[in-house]
Amino acid sequence: MKTIKTNKLGKYLFWLGPFLLAVGLTSGLVSGNWGIIPLVFLIMGTVISGLWIVLQSQRNQWWNRRSTQASTNALIATVAVFVILGLINFLGTRYNLRQDLTEAQLFTLAPQSKELVRSLPQSVKVWIFDVNRNPQDRELLENYRRQSANFQFEYIDPQAQPTLANKFTVKNYGEVYLESGDNRQLVQTLNVNERLSEVRLTNRLQQITNTTTTSVYFLQGHGEQVMTSGEGGISQAIQSLDDRNYIALPLNLVEKSQVPEDADVVVVASPKRELFDNEVKALQDYLNGGGNALLMIDPNTETNLNSLLQEWGINLDNRLAVDVSGTGVGLGPAVPLVTNYGQHPITKEFGDGISFYRLARPLEINPVAGIEAISLLQTKPYPQSWAESDQKSEKLDFDPETDNPGPLTLGVALTKTIPATTNPTPSASPTPSPTIEGETNPTPSPTPSPTIEGETNPSPSPTPSPTIEGETNSTPSASPTPTPSPTIEGETNPTPSPTPSPTIEGETNSTPSASPTPSPTIEGETNPTPTTAEKPEEPQIESRLVVIGDSDFATDGLFQQQLNGDVFLNSVTWLSQQDQQPLSIRPKEEKNRRINLNIVQANLLTLSSLLLIPLMGLATAAIIWWRRR
Numbered sequence: 078m079k080t081i082k083t084n085k086l087g088k089y090l091f092w093l094g095p096f097l098l099a100v101g102l103t104s105g106l107v108s109g110n111w112g113i114i115p116l117v118f119l120i121m122g123t124v125i126s127g128l129w130i131v132l133q134s135q136r137n138q139w140w141n142r143r144s145t146q147a148s149t150n151a152l153i154a155t156v157a158v159f160v161i162l163g164l165i166n167f168l169g170t171r172y173n174l175r176q177d178l179t180e181a182q183l184f185t186l187a188p189q190s191k192e193l194v195r196s197l198p199q200s201v202k203v204w205i206f207d208v209n210r211n212p213q214d215r216e217l218l219e220n221y222r223r224q225s226a227n228f229q230f231e232y233i234d235p236q237a238q239p240t241l242a243n244k245f246t247v248k249n250y251g252e253v254y255l256e257s258g259d260n261r262q263l264v265q266t267l268n269v270n271e272r273l274s275e276v277r278l279t280n281r282l283q284q285i286t287n288t289t290t291t292s293v294y295f296l297q298g299h300g301e302q303v304m305t306s307g308e309g310g311i312s313q314a315i316q317s318l319d320d321r322n323y324i325a326l327p328l329n330l331v332e333k334s335q336v337p338e339d340a341d342v343v344v345v346a347s348p349k350r351e352l353f354d355n356e357v358k359a360l361q362d363y364l365n366g367g368g369n370a371l372l373m374i375d376p377n378t379e380t381n382l383n384s385l386l387q388e389w390g391i392n393l394d395n396r397l398a399v400d401v402s403g404t405g406v407g408l409g410p411a412v413p414l415v416t417n418y419g420q421h422p423i424t425k426e427f428g429d430g431i432s433f434y435r436l437a438r439p440l441e442i443n444p445v446a447g448i449e450a451i452s453l454l455q456t457k458p459y460p461q462s463w464a465e466s467d468q469k470s471e472k473l474d475f476d477p478e479t480d481n482p483g484p485l486t487l488g489v490a491l492t493k494t495i496p497a498t499t500n501p502t503p504s505a506s507p508t509p510s511p512t513i514e515g516e517t518n519p520t521p522s523p524t525p526s527p528t529i530e531g532e533t534n535p536s537p538s539p540t541p542s543p544t545i546e547g548e549t550n551s552t553p554s555a556s557p558t559p560t561p562s563p564t565i566e567g568e569t570n571p572t573p574s575p576t577p578s579p580t581i582e583g584e585t586n587s588t589p590s591a592s593p594t595p596s597p598t599i600e601g602e603t604n605p606t607p608t609t610a611e612k613p614e615e616p617q618i619e620s621r622l623v624v625i626g627d628s629d630f631a632t633d634g635l636f637q638q639q640l641n642g643d644v645f646l647n648s649v650t651w652l653s654q655q656d657q658q659p660l661s662i663r664p665k666e667e668k669n670r671r672i673n674l675n676i677v678q679a680n681l682l683t684l685s686s687l688l689l690i691p692l693m694g695l696a697t698a699a700i701i702w703w704r705r706r
């Protein structure tokens with residue numbers, strides 16, 4: 078009878094436990110709220126299922142069976158496999174490792190983009206008003222979001238949310254907007270042929286997060302590179318500055334006697350004619366006042382800037398920089414190819430990247446006190462590069478008598494610290510203390526002490542005191558009836574003194590004294606009693622200068638080649654002294670790898686793929702069959 082009751086109880090428990098577990102899981106999943114009710118059902122189901130296992134174990138001792146142990150081991154192994162897979166999946170999601178194997182690193186953000194997103198001061202959101210969600214665009218936005226929690230993005234259907242679309246004044250599908258606070262900017266409009274560009278998105282990020290504008294003035298009037306498009310123009314450089322929230326303005330120092338006060342950077346892009354002396358002086362005054370300038374000076378030009386450059390320790394070499402290392406990539410010997418960069422904020426992220434400079438002149442750096450000079454661009458050592466003096470010869474050969482072997486410096490960054498002028502603080506003390514040899518004490522005292530050889534004591538005294546040979550005391554007497562005292566040979570003592578107190582050689586006492594009679598001091602003693610006014614620390618300003626012996630690298634067509642544009646943009650950014658802005662390589666566009674075939678090449682490709690290759694395979698098979706026959 079007892080066994081029957083136990084069997085019935087076990088049967089009921091077997092069904093009740095899983096039923097309560099199912100009820101708890103269903104209620105929690107459906108409601109989305111794992112409150113007290115789902116937890117109660119789950120706990121009761123777990124307890125009842127455990128009780129059933131205990132009863133079954135006591136009834137037939139199935140726990141000790143070999144089949145039970147094997148099944149338990151299999152269950153534990155299965156659970157362990159699922160736990161391990163779950164942990165691997167969790168770690169892979171939490172700490173993901175991504176490797177970009179493309180040549181141009183198409184799926185990796187450029188260093189500038191990473192630094193900019195990581196330093197976002199506030200939340201920024203990208204709105205994509207489009208019904209199509211391109212995987213490539215979404216992957217790019219995900220790369221941005223991985224860098225910072227302040228970067229978010231969202232796809233919006235303009236038809237489904239017209240209010241939000243009207244807020245951004247959306248006109249077409251595919252418009253991408255960037256929002257930060259109350260600021261909104263259009264990034265670009267997406268279509269089938271144009272996908273989301275990292276270049277534009279990064280530039281708009283920098284523009285919308287930077288509230289200040291930087292004025293960059295380009296000197297004009299001497300045959301400099303024109304700011305518009307055309308031969309020798311720098312319109313691409315101007316456009317890149319505009320994308321970074323810089324304002325590019327022309328500057329004519331003949332019409333203006335000085336550089337405008339709002340000029341953050343002045344660019345001198347290869348003048349072909351000499352500057353007037355007053356123009357050079359205006360640039361010197363601008364730099365000495367804490368200004369910043371970029372000088373790009375081509376060879377075989379006279380600019381009248383030698384005096385300015387010599388103040389900074391730079392000499393322009395009139396020889397031509399020759400580099401034969403670039404002949405393998407189609408660059409001639411007169412186009413130096415640079416892969417060696419200095420340790421400087423302008424070039425710190427360049428690594429082994431390539432920049433090239435067509436018809437460049439070397440620079441010589443001479444040390445000047447107070448000026449820090451760092452070489453930015455260096456050619457390879459001799460025999461791959463040298464400075465050629467004979468520029469008329471068609472064959473460029475190194476001449477040890479007139480030429481200078483490499484490596485050559487083509488660009489340099491200089492920094493000069495200039496102390497700002499301050500007004501001296503007068504002393505509030507009416508009574509000085511006695512002075513010693515070599516001391517100067519300009520404060521009047523009612524009772525001065527005698528001075529020692531070489532001392533200057535301008536303090537007035539009613540009664541002159543004896544002086545020593547070589548002493549000079551030019552202090553006027555305050556007594557109406559002075560009593561002269563004897564002097565020693567070679568002494569000049571027009572100052573009377575009443576009652577001197579002795580001082581010892583080597584003493585320094587700059588402390589005002591309220592006592593009419595100073596006390597004697599000990600040799601070598603220093604009395605640093607504080608005065609009523611402490612002298613403030615003298616402020617300093619910094620002036621920056623970048624000199625490059627070439628300007629062609631920044632012209633249209635060459636600006637976007639390799640790192641040429643980065644050299645120019647990073648130089649301007651560093652000169653503007655906006656150190657909070659990231660300095661790095663600009664994000665690159667996808668390279669066009671299409672192969673354009675003419676008619677002959679297309680026909681040859683068709684014949685080779687449809688006729689020649691199959692015939693070769695058939696002939697090979699026939700030969701093998703013949704040999705094995």
